[in-house]
Amino acid sequence: MSDSQPPMQDWNAFAEQWNEQFLEALEDNMEAQAQFVESWSETVGEASDDTEISDGVEGYARAYETWMTASQQMVERANDQLEGEDVDIEEFRDIWLNTANEAFKEVMSTTAFAKMTGETVGDVLELQEQADEAAQETLNSLGFATEGDVVEIGDRLVELERRQHAVEQKLDRVLEHVEDKQ
Template sequence: MTDTNPSENAAQNWNEYMGEMNDAFINSLERNVEAQTAFVDSWMSAFDTSETDETAADGMEGYVGVYNAWMDAAQKQFERINDALEGEDVPVEEFRDIWLKAANDAFKEVTTTSEFASMTADSVENSMTYKQTVDEATEQTLSAFGLPTENDIQEVGKRLLEVERRQHDIERKLDQILDTIEGE
């Protein structure tokens, strides 16, 4: 026979459970801090040193907003974990929703900055330059093989429209001549 009573076993089980919950929360918090650090590193490396101080400051304000969104989510998660430990029925989906809202808020903070707009504009400009280079190379390759290029097809289309315009003009004049002959 053992000397332990059921209440001691329950307390020990509770302590083990709480220890596991604390470890899980600490691991989650560490992952969040690591994710924030990675975000800061990538955000800082994305800054273009040629940007104005005002644009860079706006970008940093966006980062601060992102940081606050993540920290608010961590605080809400911590509060809801405490609520659950106190016996409140907290659905697991609520934790997911906390982090989804934080991700949406963080995205909004970043995408509304002038730094993001500037980086997006640079990216679009680079893409358009690349597209133009590819289009020119394609035109040259097609021309070298004696195949019609986009410019050739557009030229044929313009000529066809001109022929149709002239045809309609001739038909209109013929209709006038016929109307004059029938009227005599």
């Protein structure tokens, strides 16, 4: 037992290690936030309307405030744990998950985000249309029936059935007329 450290030294080493890990996680979080800010500011900077820019910046500011509040909660709960309070580790996870949801809601509710999302969806739909056209042209050049061909054939069949039905009705009327004359 002479090789082992007294219990207080074990606790101090544990607390020091825990604090270092917490500070590393906090630094990583701040770095992630800085990258988010940079990305967001680049995107918002591309917005054409001053109102959108202002709305985007305000949304980010609210999101940043949410992150800072969460950081403060984390420090407070870590201090509570160091003072001996029984703090469930899931509480730390929940703080970050709830904060992420709230911060993203702040950003996603802006007109700048809506505009960028709309533009992105529009770009994706345009690319999809171009890809569909290229696929149709390729299938057509290879002699395969395309979706357009199948739809056209279906439309023609429906029209033929309609005409046939009309001819049958006329023929039935002619036959009735001939039978009545006899």
